[in-house]
Amino acid sequence: MSAPSSPQPYQLGQRLRCVWRDGELRDCEIIERRSTDDGFQYYVHYSGFNRRLDEWVGSERIKPLEAPASRTVREKKRKLDPAVKAQTPPPSANAHDDSAAGELDAATQREHEAATRVKNINKIVLGKWEINTWYFSPFPKDYADCDTLYFCEFDLHFVKSHAALERYLRRNDVAHPPGDEIYRCANISVFEIDGAVCKTYCQNLCLLAKLFLDHKTLYYDVDPFLFYVMTECDDHGCHPVAYFSKEKRSAEEYNLACILTLPPYQRKGYGRFLIAFSYELSRKEGKVGTPERPLSDLGMVSYRSYWSYVLLSILQSHRGAISIKQLSEMSAIKMDDIVSTLHALSLIKYWKGQHMISVSPRIIQEHLSAETSRNALQVDASKLQWIPHHLREAPRST
Numbered sequence: 001m002s003a004p005s006s007p008q009p010y011q012l013g014q015r016l017r018c019v020w021r022d023g024e025l026r027d028c029e030i031i032e033r034r035s036t037d038d039g040f041q042y043y044v045h046y047s048g049f050n051r052r053l054d055e056w057v058g059s060e061r062i063k064p065l066e067a068p069a070s071r072t073v074r075e076k077k078r079k080l081d082p083a084v085k086a087q088t089p090p091p092s093a094n095a096h097d098d099s100a101a102g103e104l105d106a107a108t109q110r111e112h113e114a115a116t117r118v119k120n121i122n123k124i125v126l127g128k129w130e131i132n133t134w135y136f137s138p139f140p141k142d143y144a145d146c147d148t149l150y151f152c153e154f155d156l157h158f159v160k161s162h163a164a165l166e167r168y169l170r171r172n173d174v175a176h177p178p179g180d181e182i183y184r185c186a187n188i189s190v191f192e193i194d195g196a197v198c199k200t201y202c203q204n205l206c207l208l209a210k211l212f213l214d215h216k217t218l219y220y221d222v223d224p225f226l227f228y229v230m231t232e233c234d235d236h237g238c239h240p241v242a243y244f245s246k247e248k249r250s251a252e253e254y255n256l257a258c259i260l261t262l263p264p265y266q267r268k269g270y271g272r273f274l275i276a277f278s279y280e281l282s283r284k285e286g287k288v289g290t291p292e293r294p295l296s297d298l299g300m301v302s303y304r305s306y307w308s309y310v311l312l313s314i315l316q317s318h319r320g321a322i323s324i325k326q327l328s329e330m331s332a333i334k335m336d337d338i339v340s341t342l343h344a345l346s347l348i349k350y351w352k353g354q355h356m357i358s359v360s361p362r363i364i365q366e367h368l369s370a371e372t373s374r375n376a377l378q379v380d381a382s383k384l385q386w387i388p389h390h391l392r393e394a395p396r397s398t
């Protein structure tokens with residue numbers, strides 16, 4: 001009798017089904033394949049789900065595509081609305097393909113996916129955290145295929161091993177990000193870092209952030225940007241928890257280019273705090289602002305939540321009629337974002353060529369009641385020490 005021949009490996013691009021973490025089968029596509037001592041491992045993308053859920057799996061989890069996806073899985077997918085979708089913390093969230101994909105044209109989207117299809121770094125160590133990454137990031141060639149990268153959380157220098165990090169930290173006694181501390185309130189500080197001055201730090205921050213941002217392409221050209229790093233401070237230093245970047249000059253009224261809350265700190269209100277902070281900076285500039293597009297799925301829910309809260313709060317305290325323009329002047333939110341938010345809340349009608357805000361105190365109260373029961377971290381504008389970039393003295397040449 002001859003030995004049974006080993007099964008044919010699955011092919012790249014093949015559509016199959018894969019056992020998901022909850023034991024259910026989900027439709028998937030094979031993106032990449034690698035051989036191991038026991039056979040093959042496959043990098044799979046789950047159809048209709050965000051790429052941050054892509055993962056390497058053994059062949060035992062893969063099944064042929066015989067029957068259509070089970071009704072339970074399909075029905076669950078359909079029932080999830082954008083806010084509910086992301087409620088389980090990512091990357092294990094049931095987050096479907098993000099809105100960003102819809103905002104890019106199909107060719108750009110295909111090109112982007114081809115270039116970044118397999119995650120290169122699987123984990124990072126940053127301060128006390130070991131964090132699973134979500135997406136590909138273009139680290140220099142020598143580091144591009146490390147399973148884990150080790151960062152100094154204060155200057156973002158990265159190395160390939162724990163031992164190398166320990167050696168580095170013994171020689172390095174910084175305990176906060178570079179740049180100027182422009183905000184301090186209780187244990188929270190925000191540092192402003194100029195991309196043209198602290199180039200390496202800002203490039204490293206972009207590379208690190210790209211591990212959690214799918215559709216951003218700023219990595220090396222950091223000179224035109226300012227970076228705002230939010231930290232939690234204790235006796236050991238100011239530990240980074242979130243950041244956003246902002247163009248020094250934006251022709252499109254962008255007041256924020258990229259925003260990230262590090263995964264261990266997500267869902268604590270830090271993203272909302274930084275979004276509010278970005279509008280506080282716009283207010284100081286005497287401008288309205290809007291985030292750079294495309295927004296990710298998580299970016300969209302965060303902005304929608306912030307815009308809704310701010311607009312409803314103004315409407316609640318305002319007496320008499322109010323126009324979109326007035327709302328924009330009071331909030332520093334761009335008019336288009338106000339219109340789309342009020343549409344989403346069904347609080348606006350288009351009548352005789354004009355937008356009419358139509359709202360009752362009861363509806364406002366209903367929307368805001370969930371908000372007021374939470375203890376959201378607020379920006380205290382009196383603690384912000386900041387001069388808009390265009391008003392600063394140009395550095396004297398020597």
Ligand SMILES: CC(=O)SCCNC(=O)CCNC(=O)[C@H](O)C(C)(C)COP(=O)(O)OP(=O)(O)OC[C@H]1O[C@@H](n2cnc3c(N)ncnc32)[C@H](O)[C@@H]1OP(=O)(O)O
Pocket residue numbers: 083084085086087088089090093212213256257258259260261262265266267268269270271272273291292293294295296297298299300301302303305
């Ligand atoms: C312009 C751009 O840069 S778009 C790209 C945005 N950045 C990314 O996608 C990077 C990865 N994601 C992140 O870093 C974070 O999810 C951020 C920055 C988008 C949000 O940061 P967080 O600190 O988690 O936000 P925060 O806790 O303040 O929550 C803000 C709101 O977003 C919503 N939200 C945030 N994360 C989730 C989630 N996983 N599931 C459901 N809702 C969520 C919540 O509704 C919350 O509103 P609430 O206050 O009404 O509950």
